[in-house]
Amino acid sequence: LIYTHHHMFSSMFLLFGHLTHPLLLVQVFGADLDETVLFSENRIKTMQINQLKPGTYHNVFRSLGQVDIIIDDGLHSFGANLNTVVHGLPFLRGGGWLIVEDIKKTKVVMGAWKVADALLSTDQTLERYFIDCGEEKSASQMYAIRKKVA
Numbered sequence: 001l002i003y004t005h006h007h008m009f010s011s012m013f014l015l016f017g018h019l020t021h022p023l024l025l026v027q028v029f030g031a032d033l034d035e036t037v038l039f040s041e042n043r044i045k046t047m048q049i050n051q052l053k054p055g056t057y058h059n060v061f062r063s064l065g066q067v068d069i070i071i072d073d074g075l076h077s078f079g080a081n082l083n084t085v086v087h088g089l090p091f092l093r094g095g096g097w098l099i100v101e102d103i104k105k106t107k108v109v110m111g112a113w114k115v116a117d118a119l120l121s122t123d124q125t126l127e128r129y130f131i132d133c134g135e136e137k138s139a140s141q142m143y144a145i146r147k148k149v150a
Contacts, residue, residue: 029067031060032074051080057087066093073101078112085116085145089126094149102133103141113143120145 031049032038038046047063049056051074061067070092072084081100088098103113117128127146133139 029060029064051075051077051083054083054087057083061087061091064091066096067091068093068096070096070098071101072099076102076104078109081143082116085120089145089147092145092147094125094147096147098145098147100143101140103143105139105141110141117143124148125150 026043028044030038030044030046032046033048033050035048038048040046047060049060051072070084070088072081072088074080074084081103084100085098092098103109113130117130120126120128125148127148129144129146131142131144133141
C-alpha cells in the first residue's frame with residue numbers, strides 16, 4: 001500500500017499501524033513532500049514525493065514495484081491527483097485499487113475529473129467509480145479505480 005498524506009501520516013498510522021492479525025499484516029509505504037515528517041517504523045516506511053513533479057513518482061514506485069492499494073490524500077489539487085493516477089496505475093497490481101480522496105464538488109474540478117474519467121474509460125482493464133462523501137452541496141467525492149485481474 002502506498003499512501004500520500006500531508007498531515008504527518010496520522011490517518012495512515014491509525015488505519016494500518018496497529019494491525020496485528022496475521023491475515024491483516026500489510027507493509028505500508030507513505031509519501032510526503034515534507035522530509036521532516038518521514039519515518040520508518042515496524043511495517044510503515046515513508047518516502048519523499050512531490051506530487052507536482054512526476055519524476056518523483058517514478059523514483060518511489062520503482063523502489064516499491066507492484067502495489068495493491070494506492071490512496072491519494074495529499075495535495076488535493078487536480079494536477080497532483082492526476083499525477084498520482086497517471087504514474088501510479090502502471091505499478092498497481094491486478095485486483096488493486098487506486099483511491100483519490102477529498103475531491104471538491106465544484107463545477108470546474110468535477111468537469112476536469114469527468115474528462116479524466118472519460119479518458120480512463122478507454123482502458124478496459126479499469127473499473128472506475130465516483131463516490132459521494134456527504135450529502136451537502138459542499139461535500140467532497142472520492143474517485144476509485146480498480147485494476148482488473150488479467
